[in-house]
Structures are given as structure tokens and as C-alpha cells.
Amino acid sequence: MDPRLLRTLISVARWESFSGAAEELGYTQSAVSQQIAALEAELGLPLLRRRPVRLTEAGARLLEHAGPLLLRIEAARADVRRAAAAPAHRLTIAASPLAVTPSVAGRLARARAAQPRLHVELKTAGRDGAATEVAAGRAELGLADGITAPSDPLRLPDTGPMTALGIAEEELVVALPPDHPLAGRSGLRLADLADAAWLQTSSCPLERLRQLVGDGFRHGLAYAGDDVHTVLNLVRAGHGLTLLPASVGEGVPLLGPRLVHRVELLHGALPGGPAAQVRDALAARPEAG
Structure with a gap:
């Protein structure tokens, strides 16, 4: 065809x-x-x-x-x-909006310090978009994030041979308006919030919550962008709740079910050189955050 x-x-x-x-x-x-x-x-x-x-x-x-x-x-x-390319001193990384956690950013900084001549471009893509950019050769490395059970891989599109390695997992928090009756709790379970209105966002799609938890999670406002400050402003104004990685810093810890914010490093075949060294640095030691 x-x-x-x-x-x-x-x-x-x-x-x-x-x-x-x-x-x-x-x-x-x-x-x-x-x-x-x-x-x-x-x-x-x-x-x-x-x-x-x-x-x-x-x-x-x-x-x-x-x-x-x-x-x-x-x-x-x-x-x-x-596979046939010579090592280059330019590197493009495609990252979904919340994939560059403090831990990942720190590892990238150490990788760049070890290669001061390396020019790195970090561009934003959706979770599926990060995989697509790497598969199509428009980025050497990808960083994709999402909500999943601990140690469970993300569900990424089938783009052919590609390595996806979990490099970071952190706890989730429930983002609530400051005047919400549950905002002062020390922890929350999603079952207690299934009847609430939720934001539909790329980082917390409602269909994914329903797959992981069950029915409920009434649709509030749909936000098609990727700016976390906009998400927080929408939550504060009462447009709906959402889940965010704990490193974002605003929200009540999620107690159950056991879910995490996971970041995966994506890459195809990489010749030895700068891109492979950055990959090794990012994948060096999975850690919280």
C-alpha cells in the first residue's frame, strides 16, 4: 500500500x-x-x-x-x-509537560556539565507525542510521564522498536480549591472524590482514572493546554479537581489507591557519543521525584 x-x-x-x-x-x-x-x-x-x-x-x-x-x-x-549516524554535538529531547521533574532536571544538568560543548534543545510534546517525535527521528530522546500503578509501564503508542525505561516515580497529590471542605485533610482517597467534578487534562485524563479506579469522576472543564500554572488556577477557581505529582507542591497527598506519577525515558538505537551519554545519565539511578 x-x-x-x-x-x-x-x-x-x-x-x-x-x-x-x-x-x-x-x-x-x-x-x-x-x-x-x-x-x-x-x-x-x-x-x-x-x-x-x-x-x-x-x-x-x-x-x-x-x-x-x-x-x-x-x-x-x-x-x-x-544506526548509521555519526555522533553529533546537538541533542533534541521531546518531553511531555510534567516529565521534567526536579530529579530528572538535576540528572540532565549533571549530564550537560559533563559535556559542556553539547547543545541541548528541550521541546514540549504530549505523552504520545514524545514517543512519536523519537520514532520519527525529530528527537534523539523522549521523556514521557503519566499516572500509573507503581512500576507499571506507561501505555504509549506502538511506534516500532523503542526502549522505554522508567527513570522516576513520585507520589501524587489531589489539587483542590483552597476553600474545599477536604482541603485541610492530611490525605485523601479517590473513592471519596469520585462524585466530584474533575478537570480533563493531558496529564490526568479522566478515562485513565476510570480504568485505574472505577466509575465516577464527573467531567468538569476540559483543558487542552500543558501549562501547570493554568491547571492550578482552574482548580483554585473551582472548575474541577485533578491529580498532580507531589513536586508541583500544591495538594493533599493521595492515600489510595496506590498510584504514582511515572516518568519514562524513550529512545531508539543510539550510536555511541553525546546522546548515549545523556541517556545513561538520565537512566543512571531511578529515584523519587
């Missing part, structure tokens, strides 16, 4: 328009139409209804596979290039 045709299908589905896809991809509208027709001929099924432009059931199923397939192809290219 031609990756170029899959990219065209994704673009048409996103725009719900052949002309919109043509403009995005730099093709003529007739070229887009021909590529979709070629894909439909290969599969022997209609993938799109034309007026208006909508995915058929078969098209929707193919679209579910298209993104992961293209990512795996991109990851394979990047993995081969990494």
Missing part, C-alpha cells in the same frame, strides 16, 4: 474536501481524486462518498490504520539513519 496514497486519504478526511487536501499537499485537485481512486481500486472498496465528502465505513477503518502505518514507516527510516 503506497504511503503517499494513505497521506492523501488522511488529508481528504481531515478537510472533508478534495480541494482542501490538494492545497495542503501541493497537488492538483484531479491528482488527489486519482490517488483516492487508485487506493479504492487496490482495496476494491469505496473509501469516500463524494457529495458531501465523507468517509465510508471501510474508509473510516482504513483511516484508523493509516496514521500508525505511516508512523511505523517514518520510524523505520529514522531508526536506520540513527
Whole structure:
């Protein structure tokens, strides 16, 4: 299956328009139409209804596979290039918003001090985005964080061969408005808060809480950003509760169930050199925080 045709299908589905896809991809509208027709001929099924432009059931199923397939192809290219690349003195790290805990930041500082000529760029990506950036070769290392049971790995997208190593775990706190009746407690259990309104955030998705704990966790406000100060301001204003790593510093300790904030270091094949040395420094000694 031609990756170029899959990219065209994704673009048409996103725009719900052949002309919109043509403009995005730099093709003529007739070229887009021909590529979709070629894909439909290969599969022997209609993938799109034309007026208006909508995915058929078969098209929707193919679209579910298209993104992961293209990512795996991109990851394979990047993995081969990494294996043959000469060590460089530039390093890009893709990190999800709460992955750079004090412990991780300290280890990164020690790694940089040991390699003063190394230029490091740290860029923010979502948890899944950190894995995608590494798989696609746009970052040598990734740092992904999430809520999980102690020592349980994070659920990351399938991006092909990639090492994911837990490098930090810390306790969680429940962030509450200052005037909340439970704000003065020495500890809280999630079962006591299942009927409360909760923020929907990338760092504390409600579906993950329901998977780990059970039903409840009423939807409050959805925040699609990644700034922790905004999250805390929303909590203080009463838009909903959330869970945060204890190092953030505001909240009541979570007593049960036993959950932690986990950080994982992600990387593909790395040639010996600066990137591998930073990896070793970050992975050196898992510790709280």
C-alpha cells in the first residue's frame, strides 16, 4: 500500500474536501481524486462518498490504520539513519509537560556539565507525542510521564522498536480549591472524590482514572493546554479537581489507591557519543521525584 496514497486519504478526511487536501499537499485537485481512486481500486472498496465528502465505513477503518502505518514507516527510516549516524554535538529531547521533574532536571544538568560543548534543545510534546517525535527521528530522546500503578509501564503508542525505561516515580497529590471542605485533610482517597467534578487534562485524563479506579469522576472543564500554572488556577477557581505529582507542591497527598506519577525515558538505537551519554545519565539511578 503506497504511503503517499494513505497521506492523501488522511488529508481528504481531515478537510472533508478534495480541494482542501490538494492545497495542503501541493497537488492538483484531479491528482488527489486519482490517488483516492487508485487506493479504492487496490482495496476494491469505496473509501469516500463524494457529495458531501465523507468517509465510508471501510474508509473510516482504513483511516484508523493509516496514521500508525505511516508512523511505523517514518520510524523505520529514522531508526536506520540513527544506526548509521555519526555522533553529533546537538541533542533534541521531546518531553511531555510534567516529565521534567526536579530529579530528572538535576540528572540532565549533571549530564550537560559533563559535556559542556553539547547543545541541548528541550521541546514540549504530549505523552504520545514524545514517543512519536523519537520514532520519527525529530528527537534523539523522549521523556514521557503519566499516572500509573507503581512500576507499571506507561501505555504509549506502538511506534516500532523503542526502549522505554522508567527513570522516576513520585507520589501524587489531589489539587483542590483552597476553600474545599477536604482541603485541610492530611490525605485523601479517590473513592471519596469520585462524585466530584474533575478537570480533563493531558496529564490526568479522566478515562485513565476510570480504568485505574472505577466509575465516577464527573467531567468538569476540559483543558487542552500543558501549562501547570493554568491547571492550578482552574482548580483554585473551582472548575474541577485533578491529580498532580507531589513536586508541583500544591495538594493533599493521595492515600489510595496506590498510584504514582511515572516518568519514562524513550529512545531508539543510539550510536555511541553525546546522546548515549545523556541517556545513561538520565537512566543512571531511578529515584523519587
